[in-house]
Amino acid sequence: MVQSGKTSREIGASRRIYLSLRDQITSGVYAAGDRLPSSRALADELGVSRTTVTAAYDQLISEGYIQVRQGAKPTVTADGRPSYARSVPPTREITPQLSAYASRAMALPKHISADQAMLQYDFRYGDVASSDFPKLAWRRALNAAVLAHRERLGYEHPAGNLALRQTLQGYLWRARGIECDVAQIVIVSGSQQALDLCARVLVDDGGRVVLEEPCYAMARNVMLATGADPIAIPCDKDGMDTSRLPDPKGVALAFVTPSHQFPLGGVLPSGRRKALIEWAVAGNTYIIEDDYDGEYRYDVRPIPPLWMTGQDRVIYVGTVSKTLSPTLRLGYMVLPDTLVEPFVRCKQITDRHSASFEQEGLASMIETGAYESHVRKMRRLNAERRAIFLKAMADAFGDEVEIVGTSAGLHVVVWFNRIAASDEERFADCARQEGIGIYPISRLFAAPTDQRAGFIFGYASMPVTLIGKGVDHLASAYRSRLRLD
Amino acid sequence: MVQSGKTSREIGASRRIYLSLRDQITSGVYAAGDRLPSSRALADELGVSRTTVTAAYDQLISEGYIQVRQGAKPTVTADGRPSYARSVPPTREITPQLSAYASRAMALPKHISADQAMLQYDFRYGDVASSDFPKLAWRRALNAAVLAHRERLGYEHPAGNLALRQTLQGYLWRARGIECDVAQIVIVSGSQQALDLCARVLVDDGGRVVLEEPCYAMARNVMLATGADPIAIPCDKDGMDTSRLPDPKGVALAFVTPSHQFPLGGVLPSGRRKALIEWAVAGNTYIIEDDYDGEYRYDVRPIPPLWMTGQDRVIYVGTVSKTLSPTLRLGYMVLPDTLVEPFVRCKQITDRHSASFEQEGLASMIETGAYESHVRKMRRLNAERRAIFLKAMADAFGDEVEIVGTSAGLHVVVWFNRIAASDEERFADCARQEGIGIYPISRLFAAPTDQRAGFIFGYASMPVTLIGKGVDHLASAYRSRLRLD
DSSP states (O other): OOOTTSOHHHHHHHHHHHHHHHHHHHTTSSOTTOBOOOHHHHHHHHTSOHHHHHHHHHHHHHTTSEEOOTTSOOEEOTTOOOOOSOOSOOGGGSOOOOOHHHHHHHHSOOOOOTTSOOOSEEOOTTOEEGGGSOHHHHHHHHHHHHHSOOSEEOOOOTTOOHHHHHHHHHHHHHHHOOOOOGGGEEEESHHHHHHHHHHHHHOOTTOEEEEEESOOHHHHHHHHHHTOEEEEEEEETTEEOGGGOOOOTTEEEEEEOTTSOTTTOOOOOHHHHHHHHHHHHHHTOEEEEEOTTTTOBOSSOOOOOGGGTOTTTEEEEEESTTTTOGGGOOEEEEOOGGGHHHHHHHHHHHHSSOOHHHHHHHHHHHHTTHHHHHHHHHHHHHHHHHHHHHHHHHHHHGGGEEEEOOSBSSEEEEEEEEEEGGGHHHHHHHHHHTTEEOEESGGGOSSOOOSEEEEEEEOTTSOHHHHHHHHHHHHHHHHHHHHHO | OOOTTSOHHHHHHHHHHHHHHHHHHHTTSSOTTOBOOOHHHHHHHHTSOHHHHHHHHHHHHHTTSEEOOTTSOOEEOTTOOOOOSOOSOOGGGSOOOOOHHHHHHHHSOOOOOTTSOOOSEEOOTTOEEGGGSOHHHHHHHHHHHHHSOOSEEOOOOTTOOHHHHHHHHHHHHHHHOOOOOGGGEEEESHHHHHHHHHHHHHOOTTOEEEEEESOOHHHHHHHHHHTOEEEEEEEETTEEOGGGOOOOTTEEEEEEOTTSOTTTOOOOOHHHHHHHHHHHHHHTOEEEEEOTTTTOBOSSOOOOOGGGTOTTTEEEEEESTTTTOGGGOOEEEEOOGGGHHHHHHHHHHHHSSOOHHHHHHHHHHHHTTHHHHHHHHHHHHHHHHHHHHHHHHHHHHGGGEEEEOOSBSSEEEEEEEEEEGGGHHHHHHHHHHTTEEOEEGGGGOSSOOOSEEEEEEEOTTSOHHHHHHHHHHHHHHHHHHHHHO
16 A cells, blocks of 8 residues: 555654554553554544554554454554663673674774874875875766666676776786786775685685784784784895795785885895795695785886786785775775685675775776876875985984885885884874874784884875975974983 | 986886896896896997986896896896796686685575676666666765865774764664664675674674574575574564574574565564564574665654664664665664674774765765655655556456565565466576566575465666566466466
8 A cells, every 4th residue: 555645744643643652552551452442433533534543553553562353443462562762781781792703803903093183294104195186087987977877776796897897907907917807806895805805715713824024914903803823924125035934735825015015115026926926836825915005116117916927826906095095995806717706705795896886986087097197196296205205304314214115105114223112102102292193113013023113104195395394393303302311 | 216207218218128138037048147237338238328227127126037236247136037927727727725604605505696687677676776866966975075175085984984973873863763872883885794794793603693584695695604503583474483583592693674574574563572682682692683674664654673672682784775776885783882892893804994985975965964855755756666566466466466565665575376486486587588587585585485486576676667567578478377387
C-alpha cells in the first residue's frame, strides 16, 4: 500500500497518535493483554480519518507493541514495553572483548594525529601546501565526473575504474618506465590501504616480514597489528643493506622504499636491487616497493623502479598524496599476475571499491595532461623549497648539522651533532613551543643507534617565504638551548 | 644541488649520455672494473658542458652502475649490469603463499561484479538510478569543499571530518532518534568498511558470530574471510527468530538488520529487540545494526533503531549508498564508548581516513538541508516505483507469486509458487537472456529451506516507465518456461 498520497498533516496526526499510544504502553497505562479501541472507534473519538489511526496502529504492530487478530480489537503484546532509555550500565565499566588484531593495534604507539595544534612553521612530513593544490583543474575534472551520463549508479569493479586504470597504465610507462597490463593495476584508497591489503593477502599472525631500519611508521604499524614478526634490516646512505637480509625461506614479504629510502633518503643501487630480487625469488617472497615520492627526483631522471627488474616478485605502490593531496585518498598498485585475484577479492571485502568520482576525476586529469603538467610544476616548486631550506640550514647551522637524503623527495633528515639522541623529544618540544614543528627520527627506528639527535624536515607544505624564517627561529631556539645546557 | 636552472636541452643531453653509457655497461661494452672517461674528457669529446656529463654520471652512480673514488676516473661496479627484462619466470607458474585470510577469501563464492553486461530491465538490488542523483547539489557541495581555504593539506583525523560528524549527529537525531556524542561517530568508506572493521576489531580466527539466515552476502563474506565460525539464525516475517539464539558466552558479535531484514523485509518487533539486547548483555557480545535502508519506510515513521535500546551493546551502521549513491563510498558508525578508540586506530591502519572532499561535501549538504530534502524526494520516488512494481506483479502473476518485505526499503522478495527452488539459477539465466536481471535468494542462505524459487527484486535503479515493461517481459519468459516444463 502506497502512502505517498497522504498529506503531511495526516502523517503528523498519525505520528501523534502513535507516540501517545506508545507512551501509554511503555508507561504501563495499557498493560500486556489490554485491548485498544478499534481503529474506527478511535478515529471517531479523535475526529480523524480511519486511515490515520490505521497507520499509527500499523506502526505499533510493526514494532511489536500491539497485535491484531482477524476481526478483533488490537491488544497489547506480552513482550512489549521496551524502554528507550539506557537500560544497561555504560560500557565504560565493561571491558570489551577485542580481537587479537585490535589488541595489538591498541598497543602501538599512538600515531601523530591530525588534531594537533596549528604551528607557524610546521616541517611535518606528508603534508602538502594547500596553495599548490590544482583547485580549478581538480574541480573541473570532478564536475565532469559528477555530471557525466550514466545508466545507473552501482558498485564498481573492486579493482577500480577502468578509465583510470587505462590512463594510469600510460602514466606509469611515461613517468616510471613501468610496462604492465591494465589487469595488473588495482586502485586503492591511498598507499596506506595498499600496505594493509599486502598484510591481509600475504601475512599471517606470526609471519615474518622484512622492514627497513629506520622504517615508515605506518608500514611497521600495519605489520605489527597483523601480528607479524618484523625483521629490521639496517639502512645506510644507499638504502637497505641487502647483505644483512635473513634466509628468505618463510619470509612473507619485505617492505622497501628503493627510490628514496624513508626517511634517510638513500637510493638503492643496482647491485642491492639485484640481490634483493634474487633473495625474493629464492624464498618465494614478495617485495612491496613503496614509491611514495617517486615523482620527486631533481637531477637527471627518476630511477627505474625495482618493479622493472623483478616484476614477478614486486608489488609496486604509488600514490597521488604527494603530487595532489593526501586528503584525496587515492593510490594504485601494480601487482604480479598471480596476486591480482587475491588482492581484488580482499579489496572488495574491505570496502567494495574506492570512491568513483575521485577516480574518474584523476582519470580525466591524466587524460588531458593536466596531471603531468601539475607534477612538473610541483617538481619545480619543491626543488625551490628544498634549495631555500638547504641554504638556510647551511647559513644557520654550518657544520653543526649533517643533512642527508637531499637528492630526492620532499623531506630531508637533519642530524644535530651537538644534541644527544636522548634529547630528541625534548628539543622537538622546545621547538614546538616556538611554533616550529620538527619530527624526531628515533620514532622510526625499532632500535635507534645514532648518538646524535635526528629530525625529519618536510618542506612540501611550507610557503616559500616561511622556510627561511622557520629555520632562523629554530636556530635561535637551538642556540639558547645550547647555552642552557 | 638544485638543478632547476638547467634547460630542458641540457637535461636531454644528460639523459642521452646516461642512457648510452648504461646500455654500454649492461651490454658488456664496459665490464666490471673498467674505467670511464673523466667528466672533463667526455664533455670535450661530446662538445657539451661538463655539468651535463656530471649529471649523467651522478645518475649512474646513484643507480649503482659506476663508482667514483676521490680524484679518480669513474669505474664500473662489480655488481652492476642489471637487466630490466623479466629475469625470472612469470609467477603464473609459481603458487603464491597466500595468508589464511586470502585463502579463505579466494574460497568464497565470487560476488556479483560490476562488469556484468548491461541489461535492459535490471532489478539488481543495491543500485540506484543515476537520474535520481542530485548532481547539481552534490557538485555545488563538492566545489565548495575543493575551493575552501585551508592552511595545508594533511592527513585528517581517522574518525573523519569534524564538520561532517557534527552535522551527522543532528541528522541522526532528527531522522532516527539517535542521541549520541560526536565522539561516538566514525566516518567510514561505505558500510562495507564498517562491517570489515567490526570483524577486525571484534572477531578472531575461529570466533563465533551470529548471522541472519538468509543474510546479506557481503556481511557473511567478511566473517568467513576473517575465519569466523558463523551461526545462522533463521528469520521469519518478523526478522531474526531470537528464541533460537545460542548461548551468548563466547559469541563475538551478531549481525542484524532490524529495521528491514535483508532480504526478507521483516521488521524486528520490540519483544525480539529486547531479547536480543539482553542476550548481548549476558554474553558481553556486540550487535551490528546494519540500518542500510532505514530512510525508506513508507508508512507513518521510521522505527527507532535498536541502538536506542541497547546503545552499549549496539554498533549502528548507516550509509548514503541508498540515499545518494553507492559509488560515493561514504558511511558512518555510531559506537559504544569503549569501542571508539579501537575502531579509530584500526581505521587509521586500514586507510588513514576516508576521502576528505566527499566528507566535506556531505557535511555541507546536510548543513544546508539539501540532503534531507533529497531523502524526502527519494522516499516519494521509491514509494512510487514500489507501487508500480507491486501492481504490475499482481496484474501479471496474481496468486502465482508471494511477495514479502513490502513495507520498507528498496527491494522485495518474490517467491514463485510454481518454480522449484532447484530451478532458481536456471530461471534467472533464462530471464537474463531476455534482458531482465533478477537475483536468486538461495545465494543468501547458508542452507536454503524453501521449496519455491525466490528472487530479490530491487527497483530503486529502474526508470518508472520501465518497471511495468520489465515485469511484463518477465511474465512472458515465465509463461513460456512453464509451457516448456
